[in-house]
Amino acid sequence: MTEQIALDELNQGVESTSEGRRGASLIKTAVLQVSALAIFLGVWQVLTVSGVIPSYLLPTASEVLTTLGEDIRDILSGGPMWTHFYTTLVEILLGFFFSAVIGIAVGAILSEFKTIQRAIYPYVVAGNATPRIAFAPLVVIWFGFDWASKVVMAVAVAVFPVIVNTMAGLAATDRDDLRLIRSLGATRSQLLWRVRIPTALPYIFAGLETAMLFSAVGAVIGEFMAGNAGLGYVTLLAQELFRLDDAFSAIVLLSVQGFLLHRLVVIAARRLVFWQAESGSPK
Amino acid sequence: MEVTIRDLRKVYSSRGGGEVVALEGVTAEISSGEFVTLVGPSGCGKSTLLDILAGLTPETSGSVMFGNGVDGDRSARVGLVFQKPVLLPWRTALQNVFLPAQLGTEPPTKTDDSLESRARELLDLVGLAAFTEKYPWELSGGMQQRVSIARALLLEAEVMCMDEPFAALDEFTREQMHIELLSIWDRQGFTGVFVTHNIFESAFLSDRVLVMTPRPGRVVAEVAIDLPRPRHKDMIGTAGFTENVRRIRDAMSEHWTG
Numbered sequence: 001m002t003e004q005i006a007l008d009e010l011n012q013g014v015e016s017t018s019e020g021r022r023g024a025s026l027i028k029t030a031v032l033q034v035s036a037l038a039i040f041l042g043v044w045q046v047l048t049v050s051g052v053i054p055s056y057l058l059p060t061a062s063e064v065l066t067t068l069g070e071d072i073r074d075i076l077s078g079g080p081m082w083t084h085f086y087t088t089l090v091e092i093l094l095g096f097f098f099s100a101v102i103g104i105a106v107g108a109i110l111s112e113f114k115t116i117q118r119a120i121y122p123y124v125v126a127g128n129a130t131p132r133i134a135f136a137p138l139v140v141i142w143f144g145f146d147w148a149s150k151v152v153m154a155v156a157v158a159v160f161p162v163i164v165n166t167m168a169g170l171a172a173t174d175r176d177d178l179r180l181i182r183s184l185g186a187t188r189s190q191l192l193w194r195v196r197i198p199t200a201l202p203y204i205f206a207g208l209e210t211a212m213l214f215s216a217v218g219a220v221i222g223e224f225m226a227g228n229a230g231l232g233y234v235t236l237l238a239q240e241l242f243r244l245d246d247a248f249s250a251i252v253l254l255s256v257q258g259f260l261l262h263r264l265v266v267i268a269a270r271r272l273v274f275w276q277a278e279s280g281s282p283k
Numbered sequence: 284m285e286v287t288i289r290d291l292r293k294v295y296s297s298r299g300g301g302e303v304v305a306l307e308g309v310t311a312e313i314s315s316g317e318f319v320t321l322v323g324p325s326g327c328g329k330s331t332l333l334d335i336l337a338g339l340t341p342e343t344s345g346s347v348m349f350g351n352g353v354d355g356d357r358s359a360r361v362g363l364v365f366q367k368p369v370l371l372p373w374r375t376a377l378q379n380v381f382l383p384a385q386l387g388t389e390p391p392t393k394t395d396d397s398l399e400s401r402a403r404e405l406l407d408l409v410g411l412a413a414f415t416e417k418y419p420w421e422l423s424g425g426m427q428q429r430v431s432i433a434r435a436l437l438l439e440a441e442v443m444c445m446d447e448p449f450a451a452l453d454e455f456t457r458e459q460m461h462i463e464l465l466s467i468w469d470r471q472g473f474t475g476v477f478v479t480h481n482i483f484e485s486a487f488l489s490d491r492v493l494v495m496t497p498r499p500g501r502v503v504a505e506v507a508i509d510l511p512r513p514r515h516k517d518m519i520g521t522a523g524f525t526e527n528v529r530r531i532r533d534a535m536s537e538h539w540t541g
Contacts, residue, residue: 043337176369183363186386
């Protein structure tokens, strides 16, 4: 981030004025965002130090920041927090991976085979409407205390947006595109690979973005239910021990982890679906 | 390649169970290399007629014959240009023009290399030699439509069906496109079938205008345009041009009151 800003400052000197303006506006945005965070932390600090919010309900902002700093150092030096961080990371990524593979496969099968779609689509919708969290205790019984139950929870939560978006994407081909392709005598598989799949990609990636976030939710729920590792487990344990600063620190780490993983999907989408931003429409 | 249309009828079944007659008794002969416009108000079946020519929808009865042969595979001989450019946004201009070579059950008779160089030539022909590697969103509306014309020409279509291809363009760009289309037509020698609801456009482009009226869609009159070729912008507004427009309009109002 700082590198980016420094570069933009440099650009201001040498590039055209519009580049310079863009750099200035980036700096402005960064200043605004840092200020907003500082105000938030300041209000938090004042409310907790003054006792308006008692310390057994909310730790002070400075306590949380200190603990967070220690935790980050621990992660970087490969301490116990690193194990928790890494455990959750692997659970989320596995959950995401299986959600993507299963979701795209199921979505594609449902949209290609109309009989299967008619037979089971209502149950997919019902499954999507079911609070899958309710299955968490059962999932632990079925898949044990280890990572498997967390990954299964993650997939249970994250797979549906991928299924639904894959179906929507494969059905999104424009009527004019279909006329053109048919007038050129395309076969069914040419239509699928040359037009329908590229058309579906932006939709699928939108589903994958959601899936990454949902996968993190599912993994943490899994850790709440059972096990002895992971940032969700740390959060739960710290709350039980009334070490609220530890709990908050772990939540911030989860949030940062989720944010970065989500960014990865967004960046991959921009690379692969490069035409989406420019062409405006979800094509 | 000449096109012979005989007693063409097209009936759609509507949702309520009734029938809508989109085309009734349409008969027309289009000579090889001729430029013919189908002009008429909305609902007169001009687009349906074009779809039948292009093989996108089957006729209910009657026949369409290309050249002297029986009606066989139409897609190979007919190029299509739509109102929207219908370019695939993940393909460059060149890749979009090349698309027809990658579709169909039979491999193209020519090699990919020669078709790719033909795609380049066509982009050059429509004035986009410098834009081969650009994506559709980097091109203006007029440029996009030029790409779609080049695409329709890739497999050397002998009949070009154009469904209001310039309707979405602004007035200035449209005039420019008229001139360019006629010059491409002149050089490529295809048979042109152009659909529009714009009487001026039909008069400017055509050798002959087929006037259509709705409910049911019929060809009610034929107006031969007696303007010399090549056409140029200065002709618009001349007495001769206005006279041709008036004859199309009269033919229309004689059979249809809106």
